[in-house]
Structure formats: structure tokens, C-alpha cells
Amino acid sequence: MATIEERVKAVTARILKLDPGQIKAEHSFTVDLGAESVQSIELVAMFEEEFGIEMDEDAALSVETVDKAVEFIAEVCRQQGVDVN
Amino acid sequence: MRLILLDSPDEVRGNFYPLALSRPLWGLRCGFTSLGEKLIVRVGASDVAYFVPDYMADAYRAKARRPVNDSSVLEGDDLLIVDPRVKADSFDVAANGPSEVGLDEKGSVLYARVAKADLAKLPTDDIGKFIAAAKAKLPNVRSALPTWQYIWDLVLANAEQITADFAAAGRNGIEGTVEQPTAIRGSKKDVYIAPGVTVHPMVVIDADSGPVYIDEDAEIHPFSRIEGPCYIGKRSVLLGAKCRKGNSIGPFCRIGGEVEESIMQGYSNKYHGGFLGHAYVGEWVNLGALTANSDLKNDYSTVSVMLDGRRPIDTGSAKVGSLIGDHAKTSIGTLLNTGSYVGAMALIMATGKPLPKFIPSFAWFVEGIVTKGFGKGKLYETAKMAMERRNCQWSEVEQAMWNAVFEMTAPMRNEAIKRGRRAMLAR
Known part of the structure; x- marks a missing residue:
């Protein structure tokens, strides 16, 4: 099963029309990945x-x-009882 | 005698959304003034109290300067309790007289006149119980008083109401400054320009088809054309506007482009070009440049409006424009379909296509779909900023009221957001 990070990168790549391989953990959504x-x-809607x-x-x-984002989503999943492991 | 305006139950108030989400029904405008001001004048009351839905009581109390949801007003005097949907011009019930409860054909209370001597028979700790007991214990009469049924009724009646209000005001003439050349068509008896008004050169005031009343400290910039019947509220500014007949512009508005047979509640901007027709626009609305609404369908059939996002209601009129709630904002180039509902606090970023006919309150309409956007906190920040620009304060009680509106409107908004998500996933 894909990790949270892999899933975050996949969603980000789809919305921002990027290759998932280009997306690094330290990348800023706006400065590095060009999100308007x-x-x-x-992105928020699709992560949900x-x-x-x-x-x-x-x-x-x-x-x-x-x-x-990975940390944030992991915490929200934990709070809302969503199993992501 | 004490006049008490008692707001309608939620199922009735819904017919006046989105404007009534943030005000009692008597706060709605038609002609020069609000429905409440007309009822107070009609009854000739100096002692007035209000009962509003609980969620807006604190916010309304801060503005009303009269008792709000205070049960003590149900004691100590003869009472005349009136449903604000009753049309003031037709209200012919004597303020004083024996107790009597007027019911419409469905058995709803349109008014209750309660003599002081009968108050002991009624519970005075709760307005709901008080009205129910009055209906049960006091003489009932069938009343055929005409009532406002839907929010668009006010828009459709506005031109006629302006004419009636002008006659009732009994004023005409020029008390402000009219710079030349300015043309006044029709009879000057049908024009009133109040003290403090400045009419710039190259303005046409056309009272040929109805009266024009420009209230105190308004400013009319060059190349504006104002057709009567028309009311321009205090401190409003017309910026080269084509102000067609039948407009009521509340106070502190800025109006450009073309506006026809519309009501602006007040403190709203339609600064730039674009058409607004047969519309009702709430307070603190900003319509971006080239925002336009359709008020007539291509096949001239009657216009339907969705007040709840699901069920279209046939207005019976071929001309109905947009109903736009308080604090709504549209981007440049927004195209509003015939009979559109734009919820309070909605924020629209146009796509170039006509919008869906129902945009829920607090919705962020982005890329053709309803989203949660940046959330209500950001909308509150914008609202606060817009109000401060006009020296008005965004208060905690106001925010509490809007929080309640947010919750009340959540089901419709969440449904629209789900549809938006499906569309987003399918892209």
C-alpha cells in the first residue's frame, strides 16, 4: 500500500500537472511547485x-x-480515526 | 399602545433568503424605506419592540435601539403584534380596540391586537406561547390583508412603491447643489434633491415616467442618467450610471454601469460597467467590473428561482434577476443567470460561463464549482475590512450571528461541495 507521502505526491502531481518523481518532500507548494x-x-479538496x-x-x-502536508494529514487521519497504514 | 413586530417562522423566512439570513423580514427594503419603517408609520407607533430569531437577536439588538426579544414588552400596555409580511399600505387595523387575532386563510396569525385588560389571560414569558394562547383564547377574525410572499415580490413592487413613497413624503424641489448643465425632464414637482446632494454637470434626471428622490449627501457624477421612479439613498454615489426606472439604492452605495428595477439594501458597490436588473442586492456586496445578470429568459417564459438549492419556484414573472446575500463578492466578468440565488458571504471567481442558479452561502465558487475555498475565517477578514472602509465595525455578536448562518446553510453548501468534488475528480 502506498505511503501517505506517496499519495500526497500523487495528488499534488495530478492537480499541478507535474511528474510525481519531480516532487521532493522539502518542496514548497507555491514557490517550488508553482501552485496558485x-x-x-x-489540493486541499483532493487531499480530503x-x-x-x-x-x-x-x-x-x-x-x-x-x-x-504529510505530517498534517497524518495527524488529521489519526484524529479522525482514518487508518492509513 | 405598543407595536411589536414579530418575525415569521423559519419556513416562511426562507422565502426571503438570502437577504433575510442576516436581518428580520421588516429590515427588507421596498421603495424609500424598509417594511418595518412603513408599518411603524402606518400604525403611528412610537413605542416599538421586536422579536427576531434567536440566532440574530444579539446582533440585531446592537443596531435596533429598541427592545429585542425582551419578554417584558408583553406586559403593561395595549399591544399590536404584527407579522412583517403584512403590506403596510393595506394595513387598516385600528391600533386600539378590543382584543382580536387576525388569521390568514391558513390560520397563521397576521396580527394580534391585545387589550391590556386581557394580558392577564396570556403567558408573557415567551412570545411563541403568548401568540399561541392569544390565538386560542381571544376572538379570531379571518383577515384578507395582503402579504409579501417571496423576496422577489419586493423587487417587482418597487417602482410602484417608490411612487407611493414619494407622494407620502410630500417633498419636491432642489435643496442640494445642481451644477449646470444638467437636464431635468418631466415635471420638477416630481423631483426632490435633498440638502447636501451634489449633482455634477452633464447629468439627466428624467422624471417623465415617475418621481426621482435623491436623498441627503448623495453625489451624482457626470453622464449619469436617472429615470424615475427612483430613490437614491443617503451618501450614495452614482458614477456615470445608467440608472433605469424602478431602482431603490440604499445608503452608502456606489453605482456604475446599468441598473434597472433593482433594490440595493445599502453599503454595497456596483462601481463598474455591467447590467443589474430586477435584482435584490444585500449589504456589503461588491460586484466586480462587468458583472452582469440576466433578468429575462430568451423564450420570455416565467423565471424560476431556487431558494433552497433544490426546488425551483415559479415566480410567475418574466422578469426576475439575481438575489444576492450580504457580503457576497463577484469577480470581474461574472455572469449571473436569470433568477440566480447568490448566498450570503459567497465568493465568486468567474469562469466566463453563466453561473449555476444557486450558489450557497459561504461558498467559494472557483473554476466552475463550489468549494470550501479558504474557509469562513478568510471571508470574515474580508467582511471586517470592507466594513472598516466605511467606518463600520465588525463585531463579535455579528460574527456569532454569521457562525449560526454558516451552520444553518451547511447542508446546502455541503451538497454543492460534494458535487464540485465529483466534477473535480472527473477532470
Whole structure:
């Protein structure tokens, strides 16, 4: 089963139309991957769909990098009882 | 005698959404003034109290300067309790007289006149129980008083109401400054320009088809054309606007482009080009440049509106434009379909195509779908900023009211977000 990081990268690649292999954990969604504000909204929506979770918009949209997104999503999954292992 | 305005139950208030999400029904505008102001004048009451839905009581209390949801007003005087849907111009019930409860054909209370001597028979600790007991214990009469049924009724009646309000105000003439050349068509008896108004040169005021009333401190910039019947509210500014007949522009609005037979509640901007027709626009709305609404279908059939996002209601009118809730914002180039509902606090980023006819409150409409966007916190920040620009304060009680509206409107919004997600996944 894919890890949270792999799934985050896959979603990010689909929304931002990138090759998943280009996406690194330390990459910033905006500065390095070129996400515009509208795409940030799409990313949050698609992470929620991918993991079956509900995220607080303000908190989710303040996450800047891929690795922080992985941490954030893992924590939300834990809080909401979603098994991702 | 004390006049009490009692807001309608939620199922009735829903017919006046999205405008009534954040105000009692009597706060809605038609003609020069609100429905409540008209009822107060009609009854001739100086002692007035209000009962509003609990979720807006604190916010309304901060504005009302009269008792709000205070049960003590149910004691100590003769009472006249009125449903704000009753049309003031037709309200012919004597303020004083024996107790009497007027019911419509469905048995709903349109008014209750309760003599002080009968108050002892009724529970005065709760307005709901009070009305139920009044209906059960006091004489009932069948009332045929006409009522407002839907929010678009106000828009459709607006031109006629302006004419009636102009006659009732009994004012005409020029008390403000009118710079020349300015053309006034029709009879000058049908024009009133209040003190503090500035009408710039190259303005046409056309009172040929109805009266024009420009209220205090308004400013009319060059190349504006104002057709009567029309009311321009205090401190509003027209910026080269083509202001067609039948408009009520509330206070502190900025209006450009073409506007026809529409009501602007107040404190809203339609600064730039674009058409707005047969619309009702709430407070603190900003319509981006080239925002346009359709108010007439290509086949001239009657317009339907979805007030709940599901069930279309035939308005019976061939002309109905958009119903736009408080704090809604549209981007440049937004195209609103005939009979569109734009919820309060909705934020629209246009796609170039006509929008869906129902945009829920607090929705972020992005890339053609309803999303959660940046959430309500960001919308509140924007609302606060917009209000501060007009020296108004965003308060904690107001935020609490909006939090309640957010919860009330969540089912419709969540459904739209789910549809949006499906569309996003299919891309």
C-alpha cells in the first residue's frame, strides 16, 4: 500500500500537472511547485477526497511544504480515526 | 399602545433568503424605506419592540435601539403584534380596540391586537406561547390583508412603491447643489434633491415616467442618467450610471454601469460597467467590473428561482434577476443567470460561463464549482475590512450571528461541495 507521502505526491502531481518523481518532500507548494491560490484550494479538496478526511481550511492552507502536508494529514487521519497504514 | 413586530417562522423566512439570513423580514427594503419603517408609520407607533430569531437577536439588538426579544414588552400596555409580511399600505387595523387575532386563510396569525385588560389571560414569558394562547383564547377574525410572499415580490413592487413613497413624503424641489448643465425632464414637482446632494454637470434626471428622490449627501457624477421612479439613498454615489426606472439604492452605495428595477439594501458597490436588473442586492456586496445578470429568459417564459438549492419556484414573472446575500463578492466578468440565488458571504471567481442558479452561502465558487475555498475565517477578514472602509465595525455578536448562518446553510453548501468534488475528480 502506498505511503501517505506517496499519495500526497500523487495528488499534488495530478492537480499541478507535474511528474510525481519531480516532487521532493522539502518542496514548497507555491514557490517550488508553482501552485496558485486556486490550485491550493483544489489540493486541499483532493487531499480530503484521497484520505477521506475533513481538514480545517485555515490550518490546511497554511501548510507550505510537501513534508509538512504529510505530517498534517497524518495527524488529521489519526484524529479522525482514518487508518492509513 | 405598543407595536411589536414579530418575525415569521423559519419556513416562511426562507422565502426571503438570502437577504433575510442576516436581518428580520421588516429590515427588507421596498421603495424609500424598509417594511418595518412603513408599518411603524402606518400604525403611528412610537413605542416599538421586536422579536427576531434567536440566532440574530444579539446582533440585531446592537443596531435596533429598541427592545429585542425582551419578554417584558408583553406586559403593561395595549399591544399590536404584527407579522412583517403584512403590506403596510393595506394595513387598516385600528391600533386600539378590543382584543382580536387576525388569521390568514391558513390560520397563521397576521396580527394580534391585545387589550391590556386581557394580558392577564396570556403567558408573557415567551412570545411563541403568548401568540399561541392569544390565538386560542381571544376572538379570531379571518383577515384578507395582503402579504409579501417571496423576496422577489419586493423587487417587482418597487417602482410602484417608490411612487407611493414619494407622494407620502410630500417633498419636491432642489435643496442640494445642481451644477449646470444638467437636464431635468418631466415635471420638477416630481423631483426632490435633498440638502447636501451634489449633482455634477452633464447629468439627466428624467422624471417623465415617475418621481426621482435623491436623498441627503448623495453625489451624482457626470453622464449619469436617472429615470424615475427612483430613490437614491443617503451618501450614495452614482458614477456615470445608467440608472433605469424602478431602482431603490440604499445608503452608502456606489453605482456604475446599468441598473434597472433593482433594490440595493445599502453599503454595497456596483462601481463598474455591467447590467443589474430586477435584482435584490444585500449589504456589503461588491460586484466586480462587468458583472452582469440576466433578468429575462430568451423564450420570455416565467423565471424560476431556487431558494433552497433544490426546488425551483415559479415566480410567475418574466422578469426576475439575481438575489444576492450580504457580503457576497463577484469577480470581474461574472455572469449571473436569470433568477440566480447568490448566498450570503459567497465568493465568486468567474469562469466566463453563466453561473449555476444557486450558489450557497459561504461558498467559494472557483473554476466552475463550489468549494470550501479558504474557509469562513478568510471571508470574515474580508467582511471586517470592507466594513472598516466605511467606518463600520465588525463585531463579535455579528460574527456569532454569521457562525449560526454558516451552520444553518451547511447542508446546502455541503451538497454543492460534494458535487464540485465529483466534477473535480472527473477532470
